[in-house]
Amino acid sequence: MTFEPDHGAPSSPATSWWRRGWGRLKSWRPGWGSRTGPAPSGRRRLWSWTWRIVVVVLVLYFPVGALIVHNIDDDPQFAPRNVAPGESRAVATAAQFVTREVDVSTWTPMMPFFVPAGILDNMPNFQRGIMAALGRFSTELMDQVGRTRGTSQVDRDLEQARGFLNEQPNIWLWQPSVSLLPSTTSAQKYRAGRDRLVAYNKRLASGQAVFERRADNLQALLDRIANDEGSDSAVIDQHIIESAGDLFDLRADDIFYFNKGRLYANFLLLRELGIDFENVIRERNLTNAWNGTVETFRIASALDPWIVWNGYPDGLLIPNHLAAQGFYLLRARVQLRELTAILLK
Incomplete structure (x- = not known):
């Protein structure tokens, strides 16, 4: 049973008090009051602006952040700096490659999905290709160039560099599928490999390490590079057979930029190896063939x-850009085989 004041009755102090109290009771809402916070309309405006700002930030965070990070650096003038007499220019190039891609740029293949670099596609594949070439180069350094003969001791710095530079490129700080504890990232491992290459080069300059500038060592290194490029051309061939004509092919650019990264790294390594093995190339009359390759x-x-x-x-x-790239891959491979055939003589 409710009691309403009789609005037709004469007002009295008690009746006026009752009306004021009843009006306040009907308009009261939990948590809202002129003395305890802003009015409901003010709160609604605040939340309205807040969620709009959050949406704008989220919409801009990934594309703008990705554009800032994105950098496919294929500068043909990139070269090692401050190479001391006696050091290998190719080794110095490999070390500075790691510095550029890991420290100057961002190592994007390991980035998780919730950071802008995690949505990139072409740059991570380009960087994977670069590191694949550096991993191959470090392996051949350890197995061939960095030791006197096959029965000699393996250089400890080159052995460690080979291990670090051949690590997986996509290891982030935390991988629940592997361990609940923090892990060493790919970037940290690549930095460690770079440091081992720098240490080896310094020992080489001081006469405490070996860099055998022999024709058979160069021939073995070129053979391995040719095999890698041949493998990449086979991937292109298989993909064209399976997916040519697909305008929504999402793997074509992955293959293209991985190959581009490996080709770019091998281009610079070969250019500097031409200086490291200058005497061998001159003695075998390979200067023109080498420069053409x-x-x-x-x-x-x-x-x-x-x-x-x-x-x-x-x-x-x-067009088919994979086919165009595949042509140059095969041409480069043929030229490498021509060089190795002459070095075998």
């Missing part, structure tokens, strides 16, 4: 289409 790698690594299309190889309108 390096130039092919440069041209192949410079291919940079706006969109990587995997059209039909004989298509009229839509």
